[in-house]
Amino acid sequence: MRLNRFICAATFGFLAATTTTVNADTWRFGLEEIEGSVQHSYAERFKALVKEKSDGEIDVQLLPYGKWGSSYSALYDAIQGGAIQLGFGSGALGGTVPESQLLNLNYIMPSDQWVTAQGLNSDTFLKSKAWQESFRKRSLVPLAELPEGYQVWTTNKAINTPDDIENLGIRVMDNSLLRATYKAYGASPTSIAYGELYSALQQGQAEGNIQPVFAHEEMAFYEVQDYMIFA
Known part of the structure; x- marks a missing residue:
């Protein structure tokens, strides 16, 4: 089973507020991940392109995870309200834009x-009327979809067969479709804030975790998890 993380930052969406003032001197760009992450690399490249194309008149201020708060919904709220003009939206965006959960379905991506x-x-997907409207009616504009890599699991026990995931307390993003998916697999999914996940794994509040490979590395989850499973 290969699980693509689309708009679940393998992929995540690049969003803007419908109220964004494009002629402002500074654009605030909210990231769901920490400095040095894949999202941060994308954002740095975007910042450089904006500076180049605006002849230095527009500065993009990058706000990694923690600079705007710890709840993803707080980031989406800030973008909707225009306090932050741009941002990334991952699987947690499902609570704000339920239609975005389409991209969390397993097995549908090449x-x-x-x-x-x-x-x-x-044009047939990102720019389609249905996709655009699902965001715009919530004061958001989807600008692009960006890949981050396949999701993999980490656990403190080997997962070799479907039976091994039975009742596994695995952390998923705050997304009703993801919870339903892993419940259907036989696991016991739970949602824990990204910044609290390391200690939750360390203390046994969760037995497993789902992330792209780089996130397991940058957040040092490997220090408190024994196995990495490419499902």
Whole structure:
């Protein structure tokens, strides 16, 4: 089973507020992940392009995780209200834009992430009336879909067969479709804030975790988890 994390930052969405003032000298850009992450790399490149194309008149202020708060919903609220002009929206966006959960379904993405990104950024998907309207009626504008890599699991026990996931207390993003999915697999999914996840795994409040490989590394989850499973 290969689980693509689309708009669940393998992929995440690049969002803007409908109230964004494009001629402002500074654009605030909210990231769901920490400095040095894949999202941060994308954001740094975006900042450089904006500076180049605006002849230095526009500065993009990057706000990594923790700079705007710890609840993803707080970031989305800030973008909706225009306090933050741009941001990334992952699987946690499902509580704000339920239709975005479509991209959390397992098995629907091509194996090639470049092909996936091209398809999701096409006129038939990203610019379709239905997709745009699902965001715009909530004061958001979807600008692009960006790949981060396959999701993998970490646990403190080996997962070799579907039976091994039975009743596993695995952390998923705050997303009703993801909770239903892993419950259907037989696990016991739970939602824990990203910044609290390390200590939750350390203390046994969760037995497993779902992230792209780089997130397991940058957040040092490997220090409190014994196995990495490419499902």
